[in-house]
Every structure is written in structure tokens, then in C-alpha cells.
Amino acid sequence: MKRVLSRIVVASGVLLGSSVVSLVHAADAAGAKPDAAKGEQLYLNGDLARGILACASCHGEAGNSTIPANPNLSGQPHEYIVKQLIDFTPKDDKTPPARRGPGGANSVMTAFATALTAEDRQNVALYLATQQLKPETAANATNEATMERGQHIWRGGLPDRKVPACAGCHSPNGAGIPGAYPRLSGQFPAYIAEQLKLFRSGDRANNTIMHDIADRMSDADIAAVADYAAGLR
Numbered sequence: 001m002k003r004v005l006s007r008i009v010v011a012s013g014v015l016l017g018s019s020v021v022s023l024v025h026a027a028d029a030a031g032a033k034p035d036a037a038k039g040e041q042l043y044l045n046g047d048l049a050r051g052i053l054a055c056a057s058c059h060g061e062a063g064n065s066t067i068p069a070n071p072n073l074s075g076q077p078h079e080y081i082v083k084q085l086i087d088f089t090p091k092d093d094k095t096p097p098a099r100r101g102p103g104g105a106n107s108v109m110t111a112f113a114t115a116l117t118a119e120d121r122q123n124v125a126l127y128l129a130t131q132q133l134k135p136e137t138a139a140n141a142t143n144e145a146t147m148e149r150g151q152h153i154w155r156g157g158l159p160d161r162k163v164p165a166c167a168g169c170h171s172p173n174g175a176g177i178p179g180a181y182p183r184l185s186g187q188f189p190a191y192i193a194e195q196l197k198l199f200r201s202g203d204r205a206n207n208t209i210m211h212d213i214a215d216r217m218s219d220a221d222i223a224a225v226a227d228y229a230a231g232l233r
Contacts (some may be wrong), residue, residue: 043124066137089114090114141231151223
């Protein structure tokens with residue numbers, strides 16, 4: 001019975017996540033058809049006239065970051081990237097962005113994302129979605145001591161604390177679900193752990209399901225599953 005309920009919760013989460021992202025994507029895509037070539041130019045060169053720095057300076061060639069604090073974006077779902085860029089942007093002067101940093105401070109991404117137009121977001125997101133994560137720069141699991149614990153949480157969750165299996169939404173191999181949940185395989189463990197802690201604290205407030213899940217996880221749980229997820233392929 002518990003297993004059935006867990007599946008229902010996960011399935012509901014996937015449907016909700018897909019619906020929310022689809023609605024955001026539809027609203028943001030009301031303009032011209034996304035142009036990957038324009039997205040590449042903005043990603044590589046930025047637009048200093050508008051105060052937009054080159055995304056590549058932090059996220060690496062074609063979205064293959066070499067800095068653990070900055071996530072790999074190569075091959076991430078188009079809709080997902082668009083939504084995150086929107087969530088980094090405040091709705092108005094009185095409303096903070098849905099994605100913030102530790103302690104509720106604005107993320108460094110807020111200034112960059114705010115300078116983007118809806119067309120910019122679509123173009124950059126399409127460019128990144130068409131790229132491939134390079135094996136030589138992708139992160140790997142490195143902590144053998146927590147491997148078994150991480151695998152347990154990823155595949156089976158923590159039933160006693162109502163934490164569903166991560167694989168239910170991010171897929172068994174960490175590839176994610178396009179339009180709903182990001183790919184975590186090859187992502188930096190430090191980055192995954194940081195995001196789970198931000199979900200837990202509420203500073204990253206753009207996914208209620210992830211807040212509820214992270215809120216039931218200890219630091220040790222987070223470290224173990226973050227390291228394991230990085231090594232999935």
C-alpha cells in the first residue's frame with residue numbers, strides 16, 4: 001500500500017511539474033520561434049550594450065561547465081532552462097525572484113536573467129538544449145563511502161520519511177524528464193547538494209514538491225544522493 005501511494009505521489013508530482021513548466025513555456029513563447037543560432041551568439045558573446053555578459057564565461061563551452069559552483073547546462077531541457085531564467089527574475093520591485101541564494105539573497109543569476117528578453121531566454125535555452133554534455137567535463141561520483149546510501153535514496157527513497165525515489169522524476173539513469181525535471185547525471189555533486197539545501201530552506205521557492213522532499217532529508221542524505229546522481233549515465 002505504501003509503495004502504491006508513493007507511486008501516486010510521484011506521478012502527481014510529474015504531472016504537476018509538467019503542467020507548470022508547459023504553462024510557463026507557452027506564455028514565454030508567444031513571440032517568434034526560438035533561434036538556436038541567435039542563442040549561441042548571445043551565449044558565447046553576451047550583449048554588453050544591454051549589460052548581458054557571455055554565459056560561456058561561467059557555464060563553459062556549449063554549457064559544459066568546469067566550475068562546480070556553476071551547473072552544466074548542456075543538453076538540459078529547453079522548457080526547463082526557460083523556466084529557471086524566468087524564476088531568477090523578480091516579477092516586480094516588491095516581489096523577490098522565486099530562485100534565490102542562501103539566506104534569501106538574490107542569486108548572481110538574477111542580474112543576468114533580468115537583462116534577458118523573452119526571446120533571449122527562448123534562444124539561449126534552445127541552443128543549450130541541442131548541445132551534448134562532454135564526458136571529459138561531466139562530473140562523477142567520487143565518495144565510495146556514501147555510494148550505497150546514495151543509491152538507496154535514488155532508487156528507493158526514504159519511505160520512513162516519505163521521501164520518494166529520485167529516479168521516479170529524474171529517471172533511473174539521471175536523464176530527467178524533458179520539460180519537467182532536469183538531468184542530474186554528470187552534474188556537479190556540490191551544485192546538486194546546494195540546490196537541495198536551498199529547496200529545503202525555502203530560498204529556492206520554485207518547486208513545492210522539491211521543497212517538501214528536501215525538507216525531510218538530512219545533510220548526510222543530501223550529500224550521499226548528490227554524489228551518486230553525479231555518476232549516473
